[in-house]
Amino acid sequence: MTEAEFLAALRQLPLHPGAHSLTDDTATLGRYILTTDTLVEGVHYLAGDRPADVAWKLLAQNLSDLAAKGATPVGVLLNYPLRGADDWDAAFLAGLATALTHFSTPLLGGDTVSLPPHAPRVLTLTAIGADAPAPPRSGARAGDALYVTGTIGDAGAGLAIALGKDGPAELLAAYRRPQPRLAEGQALGPHVHAMMDISDGLLIDAERMAAASDLAVTIDLAAIPLSPAYAAFAGTDRAARLAAATAGDDYQLLFAAPAERALPVPATCVGHFTHGTALTLKHGVQPLPLPGKLGFQHAS
Amino acid sequence: MTEAEFLAALRQLPLHPGAHSLTDDTATLGRYILTTDTLVEGVHYLAGDRPADVAWKLLAQNLSDLAAKGATPVGVLLNYPLRGADDWDAAFLAGLATALTHFSTPLLGGDTVSLPPHAPRVLTLTAIGADAPAPPRSGARAGDALYVTGTIGDAGAGLAIALGKDGPAELLAAYRRPQPRLAEGQALGPHVHAMMDISDGLLIDAERMAAASDLAVTIDLAAIPLSPAYAAFAGTDRAARLAAATAGDDYQLLFAAPAERALPVPATCVGHFTHGTALTLKHGVQPLPLPGKLGFQHAS
Missing domain, CATH: 3.90.650.10 (PurM-like C-terminal domain)
Known part of the structure; x- marks a missing residue:
């Protein structure tokens, strides 16, 4: 399926009213808004990019969706794939620590999984914000x-x-x-x-x-x-x-x-x-x- | 890094109080709880498993974390990788529709990305529940x-x-x-x-x-x-x-x-x-x- 076909099919699923019919970058839930973005190695960032920059971008991209709603960041969830012994992981986490501190946004949770050694990394971050005055x-x-x-x-x-x-x-x-x-x-x-x-x-x-x-x-x-x-x-x-x-x-x-x-x-x-x-x-x-x-x- | 090393390093990041020091499967935010799980093809499910079963498992595994807190599901976010023309996507979505309906849980949002043709699928679902009386x-x-x-x-x-x-x-x-x-x-x-x-x-x-x-x-x-x-x-x-x-x-x-x-x-x-x-x-x-x-x- 192309992305457009997939999105059209997604709209046929049971949707929450806060999903805004999947026409917006954020979902609304009470006083909270949620957004999630996935970065794929080789697609959304270059395999040679510095891991600290990738961490920054993963967070910044999500917080930008919150910014577009005028929201204040509350916390984030991280889904991270481990590919075996690798300096990349520690450098990514150090970069994420810098970025979270810079944007005063704490970690709420996440999931860590194993990935086969040669698979491209797939990084997901979900950001939750509060008090978003901007309309869709x-x-x-x-x-x-x-x-x-x-x-x-x-x-x-x-x-x-x-x-x-x-x-x-x-x-x-x-x-x-x-x-x-x-x-x-x-x-x-x-x-x-x-x-x-x-x-x-x-x-x-x-x-x-x-x-x-x-x-x-x-x-x-x-x-x-x-x-x-x-x-x-x-x-x-x-x-x-x-x-x-x-x-x-x-x-x-x-x-x-x-x-x-x-x-x-x-x-x-x-x-x-x-x-x-x-x-x-x-x-x-x-x-x-x-x-x-x-x-x-x-x-x- | 091993998962244990990674988790220890994650605990050094700025943490939200609702993260429960990353010792629980869910995070707490006001009256809501959040959980997220990633399934990797070939690691958490078999490449030959039926896509509808994978969709069911992805949802059920997340809802099980909500169940363990006594919570009522409110909605889910889906992060899905498209690998090009493929019957798998439509079958996955049909299975997800069945599962969401079965568990009275609507879709709140998500993100769709491209994945190189031979990369293993990495599927992430984040579930939000409300009113969770169970302690950690x-x-x-x-x-x-x-x-x-x-x-x-x-x-x-x-x-x-x-x-x-x-x-x-x-x-x-x-x-x-x-x-x-x-x-x-x-x-x-x-x-x-x-x-x-x-x-x-x-x-x-x-x-x-x-x-x-x-x-x-x-x-x-x-x-x-x-x-x-x-x-x-x-x-x-x-x-x-x-x-x-x-x-x-x-x-x-x-x-x-x-x-x-x-x-x-x-x-x-x-x-x-x-x-x-x-x-x-x-x-x-x-x-x-x-x-x-x-x-x-x-x-x-």
Whole structure:
């Protein structure tokens, strides 16, 4: 099955109301929200990546889903495969300790299993948060502006650097040590109509928010916020902007809010929602065809 | 790292109070409890096992941890790896639908990832329960009797049958479709000092309860409850009783309660707790040496 077929079949199972019909990255249970992410060696991270960076990313990616709901992290569960005598395990745990401490998030439990020696590692972390004021991603309204926090494309450039390109340490760090926007999410939560994190790319994630909200969205490439380091590395022309808007792993927040509303944290307006369907792209006043790939797609 | 080394290192991480110092199968969060289990193809189930049976086992094993706390299941999260076009996925989901319906447990969410074509499947399910009256496994007291629900050894005999031995369908079903003792757990919860499920074997799990409670435990092989089907398949002599007491996957409840207390559900007294440490085995009045293996041990 493809991921889309599998997801469609999952929706036929008995679903909890807090599952939001499996259209959101988090589930709701009383005052708690839950999210879970799995990283596969060779698919979601490079076999040569440092184990401490993998631990950071596993935690950060989950906490980013909590951030997108404005929640405060409460604890995590870890499912870890042991592949036999291996320095990797100790280095992973040391990195996880650093990351848990950094994000003030304690371990609640988990499961440890054996894996055959040559099988790729499959790492699962489940994060629980509390007091999430943000609505699901389906809440955008026609007329809302589409905003992003921070800058876009830094992690994608960092991946290219990790794969061998020359480039600044700052971009590599954006890829290896993503920062979930927990404080921004908590501040924005009560003010937005819809919010999610950008994990697979600005264009694909914006299209998902529009689809979940039954709306069309138009994005202006000229408005995509680029960091000085990204501009120096990749330039600021259309190709560079398109690369930034279709790269994954930025973990910035993407949200819909009324255009006239004052926001509690800095964010950049990159588009707007209207009645209709689908994603439209422009560069300033010039309409653009959609690129072949809107972002990172799993198991397609 | 071995599992024991890994677990010791995990205990050095920042822990949530509800993690119970990682000495229990479930974590506590407000009125909720959480448990998570991972099944690895070729380690926890046979590559040729029917996908619907694997789905059942994945759910049943998690619900059994909730049963051991007397909790009511609320929902589950599923982390599932797609390995490309494959009938296995649809059959797994059909089996999961049957199992979720059978146990009145809805899906809350999860994550779907890609796995390389020849990698073993790694399946994770996280179950959330509510209103768990049972204390942790560390609560046994000197003088308590040790009880088990149901009969012991059926699933172990079923595994031998799954691997090719001749034997009755009833034992095979005990291995393939284990029944978490949810109703028994809910009834027993308020009456016990300590409770856990038997997943790895009666002897090893009883030893774990005694160790967590800082006590010694003595078990009488003659008291181990055997089903008529097991007795017909394996006999009732000492070897058959030892095989039953060291086999995994029974998912019966093991609990400590005052010997004189009336119990709300049928259970068999198989031993008792005293001051001291370690597990002692006897057969009627005759002391026995401990077998080399007390049960199924992961990643040792």
